[in-house]
Amino acid sequence: MCHIESTRDRLQGIVIFLQYHSICDGQYISKQSAPVSASIFSIGEIARVSSTFYNFSAHNIMASQAVNAVACIITAVIIYLLINLIRIRQNRGRYAKEHNCQPAIHFPHQEPFLGLDLFWQLIKSTKDKRRMESTKKLYDHYGLTWQSTSFGREVINTIDPENIQSVMAQDFESWGLAPLRYPAAGPFMGRGVFTSDGPFWQYARAQVKPVLTRAQFTDYERLESHLQTFFQVLPKNGEDVDVLPLLERLFTDTMTEFLLGDSVDTLLGNSSLDHQAFLDSFTAAAQGVGKRILLGKLKFLFPDKKFKDACHSIFKFIDGRIDQTFAYLQIQEVAKKSPEEKEPLVFIRELAKQTKDRELIAAQVLNVLNAANDGAAIVISHIVFFLSRYPEVQKKLRDEVSVIGDKKPDYEELRNMKYLRYIINETLRLYPLVPTNGRIALKDTFLPRGGGPDGRSPVFVKEGTHYSTNSYVLHRREEFWGKDAEEFKPERWETHRQGWEYQAFGGGARTCPGQAFVLSEIGYTVVRILQQYKEIESRDDRVWVENLKLTMSNAHGVVIGLVP
Template structure:
């Protein structure tokens, strides 16, 4: 059957009308953005990094190459030193602003918190972490945070029994004859044991299993968890190009992680089945230890939701403290003077296990941890997506001091690692590990080891307390700490940052 010839003009007119509407919409948006930028005295970011100004493929390639060669953070630092504290690039069709200005970071994370979101993070993080505190915005994020917060109040964090019980397991795995040991591997075992006990009420006892020589899934879990995070980092760097890369090993690693967490999902569902709300209300006046696992089970019986939330808190509880301890002991082993000075302060405890208040009063220990978090922040870089047209306070104009217009859908990436190495904040020796600098430092947003604003790390006091406790107990036990790694610190960057070669040391009484 022949088509009506009159349909062709109608179709052309409709297409032309749609094109006109689209064009006018774009023009109107550009005019509105121009007026908005002018109203806020914005100036453009002058430095545009890629040689490819349309898709930024060269920058994507440079980042992938740098990550494969374990110099991703150092490469980014070099760009800041060449181009200034704020510059722009592209990731395919998406504009990107990269900054290490504290004022900008404060604006993104706090002052204009509602102007920014996590964007498409769920697409890259989701296969491992699902929908949880690290992958969601809005009500879901607020609910996740509200459930985990009670686990980290002072009354809970100040109970150090968990840490002390695990110290005997840790010490049993450290040779005392000067033989080399990788503390990083042991720290990750220690922190998964403490995190599962503290958050879920049941430790996986990876250190005990290692001592007894029992074949354990936890080592497989550690390997799988690390690889799954590497895959997330890779997908984040290549952006939408990730659809062209399949990684069966990443899928296998994610399954290993989910399988380990399933034991806690079952525990939560069993608790929920036996949970008596009326009895819980009657017992409300009795002070009981809050467990995230139980709080979660009281809120939902959705197996997937429980698994996702557990994966998110396990990432935080295991990786944050282990990374801090590993990076710090790598540097302490390279600096015998600092280790000796730290032991002098710890000697005031006369060999006794410290209380929570005593830990807080060990000033030089605090300096050592601060300096480690400055040089090697656990989460060294991050990003937000503009949900609306907005403004950054600095970075524009030839001198980089004017406000910058940020169009909706722009990625704003901020580097804590590079910000922590600014010599105008930390002095000409900013690349050195020197805890004494903290005697005079009172930093603001230029020091950001645990994020800031409404999404500030809810478990930071737990992480600092655990790291401090382990450090004190090791300092009481061993007078000599020597590095067994001839090279400098090298980055191993997934979602968190630790030493590529571990923390290979020898310890002696």
């Protein structure tokens, strides 16, 4: 009897315990359920309670086993990751030791994890139109090579020519450009020669380089026709004029005709509604890319509907031109014109002869248009800026040009004008078109200099590190250019031999594929302006102020007087 009562009491206690915790057979039970108060249990009741207790215990055991299994997996993953991290650190340590690497000077971030203090400092200097001078002060203080942090990623900043040569040529395969450019510019430009890496980049470059090379010899006639329009819209009596926007229109007209087969005709204001919508979208998209580059990883916080709509409009416009191009080539194939019938060189047609990939054709056209649209215009505006402020340089150049009289120069004559080339080089030295250049390390590597107290030891660079250089600062270093590095002095190029300290067009395998084409158009235009006008006079005494977008121009424009 005592044993039965003891068992009954224990079972009663179990049921009361289960009721108290509101659990029975894996289900919640009502608090209003009748409490167990019977003094004698039936066999069925005992079996039910025993079964409930057993099921509850089994359920807990199975759940516990599952939790333990998950915990074991998580622990194993963590251990694996830790071991892998340790192994990577050890391998990197050995690699750095093998190459005698030492750390470079690091910018003293107030907030070292994301490095946002330096980011906002540079954003502010950009808005204040002093980004270049602000960057120059950083290099003056920290040396030719120093490291910083940007959004948690390491950045190595360098203007050391040896490091630039390593990245651009000697260790070219270790560095990529697409991870930097494509996230910002991809929606606008697609995947083309300036936004890709590796085998695809090689293929894209092989497509465009021969066409641009041919253009430097054959495009003068097209440029001349637009120059005549340019001269028509300029003041006839030497009145003040800001020549920069007119030069931008000149080369917008020239480049759209070269790339697409027809000009957008901005100089005379005769643009069709279709062309004007394209130009407006192009401008909006270019501005959007500039913002996306500045914002970096924060761009997702600032969705830009205007940018998105502009990109959609641009690709729709280009898609229509691709349809026209395929139709044109089909007609030409049927007509089978004789080789004697010369046709103007059109970029999109040359691409369409090589591929039917519409996406690639559109991307290549937009890559080249974005790179060349205002490039020549800005460089020429800077040349005119200097010629108007240095009369002795202008006179010396006029003497060189006078050899051909009023004749339109051809390719060989332009090549023989050495002083013209010195002026172009010196202009690009002081005001490089694209002053900043970057890469990202695709694997662990090192730079040959910048580490240690004296900055002469190699610097280890881990995979994912950003590389940044600045040609505006590089081109002003006295150790490379002399005490007069800040002065405009074309004569320095009589003896200076171009090396990696000059980065107007980059270097190595990724040297601008259109460099010769652009320089040819710049030279031709400058000569024709000098032939057309007796004097170029400065009408603005303000100092040059940067206007930094994807390219860098004078925020004040270039106000001059052209004396006929």
